[in-house]
Amino acid sequence: TLPNRAPQAAQSEDPLLALVNDAEQQRLNAANSIKNTLAQLEADETANKARVDRIVVSRAKQQQRTEARLARANAAAQQANNTHRVETGDTLFNISQRYNLSVADLITVNNIKGNSIRKGQVLKVTAAATQRNAVRNVSYTVRKGDTLNTIASRFNVDVNDIRRWNRNTRTVTPGQRLKLMGS
Known part of the structure; x- marks a missing residue:
């Protein structure tokens, strides 16, 4: 065991070997520092993506709420006017359901022949409710x-x-x- 210790002792006392060991240790420290920095950047990027996703979802919900408010305001304005402007896809049935009227009331009050309505046509909707009890x-x-x-x-x-x-x-x-x- 003595012969092995002598070369190790000699190596540890060798200044060139000490410089190489120091350089290797500095290289390892630098590599670890780079790895840590990359890991932090990836974590930051993930957090930023999550934040952006939350913002997008929040803005979409806000847009939906705004559209719903506008639809309610338009419906209230139309009800205040006691009229309904026929839109694409409207039928006498769905208009009657929206204003809690019967189809017959809409037909009678608006003097509609048959069951046909057209886009842009303005129908009276609340006057029918006042006549509902009349036969x-x-x-x-x-x-x-x-x-x-x-x-x-x-x-x-x-x-x-x-x-x-x-x-x-x-x-x-x-x-x-x-x-x-x-x-």
């Missing part, structure tokens, strides 16, 4: 595909009432005129 006679022309049940559903009346108002009609044919009362 009215409405005439409906049966179209292809109509049944007593679909007509009753469309006008918010009972099928048996339609039969009673129309001489106990059991079937309908296109072109046939039906009386609808108090709907």
Whole structure:
């Protein structure tokens, strides 16, 4: 064991070897410092991405809230005017549901022939509610595909009432005129 110690002692006392060891230690320290810096940069980048994602989601929600507020304001303005301007996709049924009216009320108050409405048409919507309790006679022309049940559903009346108002009609044919009362 003595011969091995002598060269180690000689190596540790060798100034050139000490310089090499110091340089190697400095290189290792620099590499570790670079690794730590890269790890910190990656963590910062991940945190920034998460922050950006939160901001994007927040702005999208804010946009949705703004659009909902505008829609409510437009609906309130239209209700205040007692009118509804027909938009693409509107039907008598969905307009009646929006303003809590029957389709028959909309047809009667707006003097609509058949069931057709067009984009841009302005319909009275609240005047119908005041006339709701009055009994009215409405005439409906049966179209292809109509049944007593679909007509009753469309006008918010009972099928048996339609039969009673129309001489106990059991079937309908296109072109046939039906009386609808108090709907």
